[in-house]
Amino acid sequence: MNEKLRSDVDQVPRLTRSAKNGRQISVLAAAAQRLHLGTLMANPTGQELREAIALVVERVGYGKLYERLVRLNAFVSRRKPPTAELLADRIYSLTGGLRRQVPATLAFHTVWSETFSSEIGEEKDKQLEALAERINTALTADERAVREGHAGELEAAIVDYEQILAGTIGPAAARIDMLLKAVQPVADLLRKRPLPAAAASADGV
Secondary structure (H helix, E strand, O other): OOHHHHHHHHOOOOOOOOOOOOOOOOHHHHHHHHHHHHHHEOOOOHHHHHHHHHHHHHHHOHHHHHHHHHHOOOOOOOOOOOOHHHHHHHHHHHHOOOOOOOHHHHHHHHHHHHHHHHHOOHHHHHHHHHHHHHHHHOEOOOOOOEOOOOHHHHHHHHHHHHHHHHHHHOHHHHHHHHHHHOEHHHHHHHHHOOOOOOOOOOOOO
């Protein structure tokens, strides 16, 4: 990892099993975890990354998104892909599906966090932290499997977490947000589930 990227990553709170440092499962914390520990985290598919880019474009526009990524040194070439889908494919290729320790990986996570994290208020933050603790409790110590007898508890906590998040940033963004920070057992469960209902509001859960 180059020194500039190492410095940027080290400034991001690590994803831990404690909620004492604020929102436990922040996207940037997951980025740090992913870069430091690699295989511990699940990784988005190419289609999931295209959906993530499309969601950011819906919020900020394609031009603004690309300019922000360029300012974050995501690319060596500043030649702009003609479509958001091609941009997503470029990021996926450069980062190896967000596995590689390159500036484009941190740039993507930064842009995603800037776009969506500000929409989550303090009250919802606390609810999500409590649910994150429930999710962690249902996982083995290395977070690679579900503890015996805790599958139902894990699924219930994931459902509640996603429903709260969906009421704040929308079902599609909630699903991608969770996948971006999920360890593999959580990602596997999420991918088997339909998207949550869009009816939840920010005051609903």
